[in-house]
Amino acid sequence: MNATLTITILVVEDTPSERELMSHYLHGGGYSVISANNAQTGLSKAIECKPDLIVTDVVMPGMSGFELCRSLRKNPITASVPIIICTSKDQGIDRLWGMRQGANAYITKPFTREQLISTVQSVVEQHG
Amino acid sequence: MTTQPRPVSTSPEPLRSEDTLRADSDLASEQIGSPSDRNHSDRSPSRGYRNNPAVVSPDARSKTRSRALSESSRLRWFYNLPIRRKQLLALFCSELISVLGLVGVGSWLIIQGGRAQLANQAKAELAATDIGYNIKVNQMGFGFRGQSDNSIVIEAAKESANGRTLSPQLYDRLKAILTNEVTAQNIEYATLVDINSRIVVNANRNRTGDKFDPEGLVSTVLANPRQIKANAIVSLAELKNENPPLPNGFREKNALIRYVITPVKDPDNGEVIGALVAGDIVNDKLAIVEGALQAFGNGYSAVYQRQANGEFALSTALALGDSSNLALAKKGMELPKPELLQRTLAEGQVVSRAEIEGQTYTVATKTLNNFQEKPIAVLVRGTSEANLNRMLQNSLLLQLAVASVVITADILLAMLLGRSIVNPIEALRRVTQRFTVDRQARAEIFAKDEVGELTSSFNELADSVAASEFLLKDTADQERRISKIVSRIRESVDRPTIFNTALEETRQALKTDRAVIYLFDEHWGGRVVAESAGKEWFPILGTFIDDPCFAQQYAQSYKDGRIKAIANIYEAGLTECYIRQLESLQARASLVSPIIVADQLLGLLIVYQCSRPRHWHESEINLLRQVATQLGFALEQSKLFVEKEQARLFAETLSQEQRQQREDLQMQLVELLDHVEGATRGDLTVRAEVTAGEIGTVADFFNAIIENLRQIVTQVKHSAEQVNLALGRNEQSVSHLAEEALQQAAGTTQILTSIEQMNQSIYAVSESAHQATEVARQAAATTEAGKAAMDLTAQNILGLRETVGETTKKVKRLGESSQQISRVVSMINQIAVQTNVLAINAGIEAARAGEEGQGFAVITEEVRELAVRSATATQEIEKIVANIQRETGLVVNAMEQSTTQVVEGTHLVENAKQSLNQIFAVSDRIDQLVQSISEATIAQVETSEVISHLMKEVAQTSERTSESSREVAVAIHQTSAIAQELQESVGAFNLG
Structure with missing residues (x-):
């Protein structure tokens, strides 16, 4: 538990209920959570706070989750931060595109606590 | 038991009357089999139309028809005639053939026979005429022999042969004899000729001494003594010369004559001493032709x-015609066909027909030859045909009479035949016609001949046709019923409706x-799913019947399409259980047909007779089978219809969804286009919204592209600015470079000019050196000559010097x-002194x-004198020698002096030569020096040319450098402009 406590996760999600649900699950999983209600803010916070993992929605007003991925990967500070896309877009092409834009994992909504936590864990393990 | 059903209408069995069929049905209560299985002949032997030869099998009929069709149209016309006409026509033809055969052919044969007879007769008569012609000749022969x-x-002959003239008495007597012969035999010539063919005595005008040898006949006889007889032509002049008594009516012309020459022999020694010539003219002597007419009593000669x-010309002729009275004979009638005579000439003997004076004769002709066997005349004999014609006329009349009797008899016969054959056939025809409208019409049997049999056969045929028609009508009715049921069934695709309709109609x-x-269900149990029943019978709809034996006993048989008919459930040998089951359904008789859909036994169509047992007719069985088949089809169709309907509904739903999806997609696309439209105008700040739909991801793809584009444009903008800046600096350097290059070029050009001048000087030096070489060479050559x-x-x-040396030696x-x-x-002087002393x-x-x-003293004196003279001579010689010696000494001195001079000359020459050698060496040296100068000059010129060339290249390079610099300057300028343009273009992009 001590190890997980040091891990900070940035949640970028425009829908408040979803944001809360995710934060709740991740808190429950023992992670420290910061959140942003749009991608632009998310990008700023990512550069500013250097989180260990970013979980982002795709469909958001203004900058999309995909663009956020690209922007994070372009920026040297955030280029190596693992990203999990968590979205309601469930087509194969969406998943493929998301991974191409630099995401490390792709979860479709609706998701369960276990799905979210296990995905976060596996991504964190992969990145040491 | 069930058997394979067989449709009645297509059965090859001849149609049977209804009661026969019913008899079959009685038997078929248990067993419905093929009617052909049954023995038929013992059932209706009285009809017997199977064995009746009058009924022609269809095969034979078709053969007859095809044969008839192949006949010609003329025969067809004959065949199409009514029998009565045919009979009359045949009769008429046979009569015609009989009459023509009897009368015509008979007459023709008689005429031909008669003519042949006449021809033979004419030939015989001609032979007789020939004999008559020759009799006279023979008579003459006998007489003159x-x-x-x-x-x-x-x-007289002897006298004449001896060359003596006859005494008048002898002459007169001989003349009398000859004249007598002429008169007695009615001939023209009777002449005695001697061995020289000269006339001794002749019968008529005195021609004694004349040459007489007609046609050489006399000479022939005198040469070869025998009597000869020959025909000949005698000229009118000869006749006039002889002047014999001519026949009455003699026409004056050359005449046909018959000679007989008889040799006259000396009786003592048998030698020929003369010849007797007899001549008989034929012309206009009727006796010759009269003989034949007399003998045969008619004809023409x-x-x-x-x-x-x-x-040919007529000699003599006589025509008697048919008459036998010789007094009526006409003289001088000529043949109307002279070509007949010419033909005779060619063929020797001819028989033909000719008409003379309106009388037809069969004419035979033959030639008469002269002594040389050449034809000179033609003998003609005509036999009258009048008798033959009379005979023919009689014969024809007789035949006509017989023919008319025969024809009358035939007509009577024809009438009888008509009554006995044609009338019954006619009656039969009328009945047949009536039968086409009235099936009850039957013909009356008139007799027991073939026509009678035909009539009887027709009646049987009519019965059969009536029966068949009834059956056909029945079948057609049933077909109509079936088709009505089928059409009713097919009106619906709804299963219950189909079932109810089928049952209603079938019942x-x-x-x-x-x-x-x-x-059936899958275990061959089953349920009644549709029913139609009379009101008095309780319904059994929905009744479940489970028959465990069904699968083994009947399933396969029904699958094969068998139909089961039970006329009476108590008499069909059924199991007790089955009977009870049927009883529970109130059945007394049943008829069961399988319903098969797509080779699957689906169920059964069953009709029950509840009131009584019932014999099921084949037509009824057939109807049920057809209804079941149609039911199967209808069910199949209904199933297909339902399936199709479902498929259609599914497809409709699907297409609705697809349409909705398409519309959604289009909406999203429109939205996307709306978002990214600015990019087309260079606004790279646009961003497509990433939505939840399929297009959302595509939109982000656009976003990624536009981001990249924005990045690229930013870079380009930056690069363009830098390029512009760099270009500004470069432009100056390049201009400077160009100027310097130009100056270099100018300098190089000056150097080039100097080198050119130097080159010219060198050329001049080279030229002078060349000339010096020439001069030195000439000097060298001159020196060489001097030296030589x-x-x-x-x-x-x-x-x-050598010569002088030698001369000196010689002089010494x-x-x-x-x-x-x-x-x-x-x-010698001492000798002379001694000699003188001696002499003293x-x-x-x-x-x-x-x-x-x-x-001795004298001689001694003389010797002394000699010695004195010798002494003198010797003194003289001494003087001379002394002179010589002095002179020689002078010469030697002179020689020695000249030798010295020569030696001096030699030295001088040697000196001169040495001087010349020196001169030569000097001039050679000069030559060599000048040569080397010349060579050096040439090398110099080449070197200077190379330098000049190099200088030129340098100059050109400088110019090119200058040019290039200028071009570079221009290019830099242009690049600068382009960079500027690029900057402006990139400026058009809005990068936010």
């Missing part, structure tokens, strides 16, 4: 003679009490020789000796 033995004739021109058609449809001359002089001087030797001479001369001594002696020594 007799006369040749007559003593007067012999005597004639003799024609051949004229010089080849045509109605078969008039049964109950009709049900029973469908010097050498020659030196040699000459050396030669001279001459001096020595003269000293020797001087010694010899002193010796000798003289003294001699003076002692006295006179004997006188002679």
Whole structure:
């Protein structure tokens, strides 16, 4: 538990209920959570706070989750931060595109606590 | 038991009457089999139409028809005639053939026979006429053979043969004999000729002494003594000369004559001493032709003679025609066909027909030959045909009478035949016609002949047709019923409706009490799913029937399409259980047909008779089978319809969804286009919204592209600015470079000019050196020539010195020789002195000796004198030699002096030569030097040219450098402009 406590996760999600649900699950999983209600803010916070993992929605007003991925990967500070896309877009092409834009994992909504936590864990393990 | 059903309408079995069929059905209560299984002949033997030959099998009929069709149209016309006409026509034809055969052919044969007879007769008569013609000749032969033995004739011949003239008495007597012969035999010539063919005596005008040898016949006889008879033509002139008594009516022309020449022999020695000539003219002598007419009592006789021109002229002719009265005979009638005579000439003998004076004759002709066997006349005999014609007329009349009797008899026969054959057939025809509208019409049997049999067969046929028609009508009714049911069934695709309609219609058609449809489940149990029953019978709809035996017993048989008919459930040998089951359904008789859909046994169509047992007719079985089949089809169709309907509904839903999706997609696309439209105007700040739909991801793809584009454009903008800046700097450097290059070019050009001048100087030097070389060469050559001359002089001087040396030696030797001479001369002088002393001594002696020594003293004197002279000569020689020696000494001195001079000359020449050699060496050296100068000059020129060339290249390079610099400057300028343009273009992008 001590190890997980040091891990900070940035949640970028425009829908408040979803944001809360995710934060709740991740808190429950023992992670420290910061959140942003749009991608632009998310990008700023990512550069500013250097989180260990970013979980982002795709469909958001203004900058999309995909663009956020690209922007994070372009920026040297955030280029190596693992990203999990968590979205309601469930087509194969969406998943493929998301991974191409630099995401490390792709979860479709609706998701369960276990799905979210296990995905976060596996991504964190992969990145040491 | 069930059997394979067989449709009645298509059965090859001949149609049977209804009661026969019913009899079959009685038997079929248990077993519905093929009617052909049954023996038929014992059932209806009385009809017997199977064995009746009058009924022609269809095969035979078709053969007859095809044969008839192949006949010609004329025969067809005959076949199409009514029988009565046919009979009359046949009768008429047979009559015609009989009459024509009997009368025509008979008459023709008689005429031909008669004609042949007549021809033979004519030939025979001609032979007889020929004999008649020759009788007279033979008579003449006999007569004159007799006369040749007559003593007067012999005597006259002898006289004549002996060259004597006849005595008048003998002449007169002979003349009388000959004249008598002429008169008696009615001939024209009777002449005695001698061995020289001269006339001794002749019968008519006195021609004694004339030559008479007609046609050489007399000479022939005199040469070869025998009697000869020959036909000949005698000229009118000869006739006039002889002037015999001619027949009455003689036409004056050349005449046909018959000669008989008889040799006259000397009875003592048998030698020929003359010849008797008899001649008989044929012309206009009727006796010749009259004989034949007399003998045969009719006809025509004639003799024609051949004229010089080849045509024939009538000699004599007589025509009696049919009459036997000779007094009525006509003279001089000619044949109307002269070509007949010409034909005779070619063929020897001809038989033909000819008409003379309106009377037809069969004419036979033959030729008469002269002595040379050449035809000169034609003998003609015509036999009258009048008798033959009369006979023919009689015969024809008789035949006509017989023919008319036969025809009458035939007509009577024809009428009888008509009554017995044609009338019954006609009656039968009328009945047949009536039968086409009235099936009850039957023909009356008139007799028991073939027509009677035909009538009987027709009646049987009519019965059969009526029965067949009834059956056909029945079948058609059933077909109509079936088709009505089928069409009713097919009106719907709804299963219950199909079932109810089928049952209703079937029950109605078969008039049964109950009709049900029973469908199987998978275990061959089943339920009644549809029913139609009379009101008096309780319903069994929905009844479940489970028959465990069904699968083994009947399933396969029903699958094969068998139909089961039970006429009476108690008499069908059914199991008790089955009977009870049927009883529970109130059935007394049943008829079951399978319903098969797609080779699957689906169920059964069953009709029950509840009121009574019932025999099921084949037509009823057939109807049920067809309804079941159609039911199967209808069910299949219904199933297909349902499936199709479902498929259609599914497809409709699907297409609705697809349409909705398409519309959604289009909406999203429109939205996307709306978002990214700015990019087309260079606004790279646009961003497509990433939505939840499919297009959302595509939109982000656009976003990624636009981001990249924005990045690229930013970079380009930056690069363009830098390029512009760099270009500004470069432009100056390049301009400077260009100017310097130009200056370099100018300098190089000046250098080039100097080198050019230097080059020219070198050229001049080279030229001078060349000339010097020439001069030095000439000097060298001259020196060489001088040197050669010097050498020659030196040699000459050396030669001279040697010559002088030798001459001196010789002169010295001459001096020595003269000293020797001087010694010899002193010796001689001593000798001469001694000799003189001796001579004085000798003289003294001699003076002692006295006179004997006188002679000696003289000689001694002379010797002394000689010695004195020798002494003198010797002195002289001594003087000469002394001179020589002095002279020689002078010469030697002179020689020695010249030798010294020569040696000096030699030295001088040698010196001169050495000087020349020096000159030569110097001039050669000069030449070499000049040569090297020239070579050096040439090398210099080449070098200067190379330098000049290099300088030019340098100049060109400089110019090019300058040019390039200028171009670079321009290019930099242009690039600058382009960079500026690029900057402006990139400026058009809005990068936010």
